[in-house]
Amino acid sequence: MPVIEVVDLHKSFGELRVLKGLNTRINKQEVVCVIGASGSGKSTFLRCLNLLEEPTAGEIYIEGIPLMEHRKDINRLRQRVGMVFQLFNLFPHMTVLDNITLAPMKLKGMTKSKAEEKARDLLDKVGLPDKNNEYPNRLSGGQKQRVAIARALAMDPQIMLFDEPTSSLDPEMVGEVLNVMKDLAKEGMTMVVVTHEMGFAKEVGDRIMFMDEGIIFEEGSPQELFNSPQRDRTKEFLGKVL
Amino acid sequence: MESIIKTLSDAIYFNLIREQRYVLFISGLGISLQLTLYSALLGTLIGLFLALAKLGRVKWLEGLVTAYVDIIRGTPAVVQLVLIYYAILGSSSLPKIAVASIAFGLNSGAYVCELIRAGIMAVDKGQMEAARSLGFSYARSMIYIIIPQAIKNILPALGNEFIVLLKETAIAGYIALDDLTRAGDIVRGRTFDAYTPFILVAIIYLLITSILTRLMGGLERRLHASD
């Protein structure tokens, strides 16, 4: 059974039809990189996967559970799907440690000491062992994004969604975030990553999805998609970004 | 030079000391401060309630609040005060200061509602999304994430609102409440000095608002300690 299954997903904003019947299945431990031109609906697709965006039609199954049908359980279902945003969205009024411990404590009833122990482990893992008591505003972009990843991981999600996690970083900080994501992929996390980092997609992605015209226009392994794209639009896009 | 000092000390003597007129100013100030305090508390409660009603996403409630805010902001406070005074006085025996507090509280509530709403909407919308993506409900996201940040935006504006309110209460004399401004008026009626009593009144208002402004500045600095 796939961890994520998307069936005939449609999403419109008023008159604007962004997703026009998108279908896909994503398996456990698979790393899927989503690429495509600006405005092609990559973020919209990703945000539908945890219902941050309400689909206009279609169904999304997360570990077999149809989200649209279980809308009233959405808060519980979202705990299984972590999300990392382009602009980090750390909670500025809390320390790094509190950013990470808040959700496990409030939503899973974890004790403070347990949650903090876990947060420290996660901070070690993302390479920030000494930033516990710092406020987010004192961190660099790359550090912020690594804390954001730790925050999402603190809920032990089955799936991680990344929406251009390195697009707002200075070039010298892109690597440190991508490395954390690589480690995560190696550990077997199921990941959907919207990205412009073609190098990362090639190296870490099990599958590349090229989005255009509101659907998955073409997809395949990195070799297939990058080395021998089948369709003209795909070739044209890759010609511009590679 | 001597004659100026003489004129000045005479003016102060007649308007402040003679017949213990300072008592009028002091009790007037007391009324003004009480009225401001009660109206501020009531206004904050009403404003909070209205803001929650408006954020609650119930269409008709939202419409009702919008209409209320529009009416309050679109009509003069004096007119509201007098109307409420006669409306309430006709049916009860509440003391005047209570009636005035209700009137100013209802008025201030509309402004406070907008302050709170603006403060909440000024919080980056990515904050709500991050909270929701972790699994927090809308209400809990508001409580843990949005409102603590909004408070930093709201408190300074709320402080300002109360300083404005103190000055607004100067119209309480319209319903014959002996506030600070009316004390000046009463003294003027006795001494036939058009300037001195109101200059004194102005100085007292200025002193109080300066103190409040200082306090707000201190509070604001503490609120922004984490940035």
Ligand SMILES: Nc1ncnc2c1ncn2[C@@H]1O[C@H](COP(=O)(O)OP(=O)(O)OP(=O)(O)O)[C@@H](O)[C@H]1O
């Ligand atoms: N909340 C919204 N309301 C209205 N239109 C929206 C909204 N969100 C997205 N859109 C529109 O939907 C289209 C797809 O947007 P989306 O953000 O999914 O694109 P994207 O592929 O992620 O682009 P980018 O690479 O620039 O991030 C765009 O035309 C965008 O303007």
Ligand SMILES: [Mg+2]
């Ligand atoms: Mg996007």
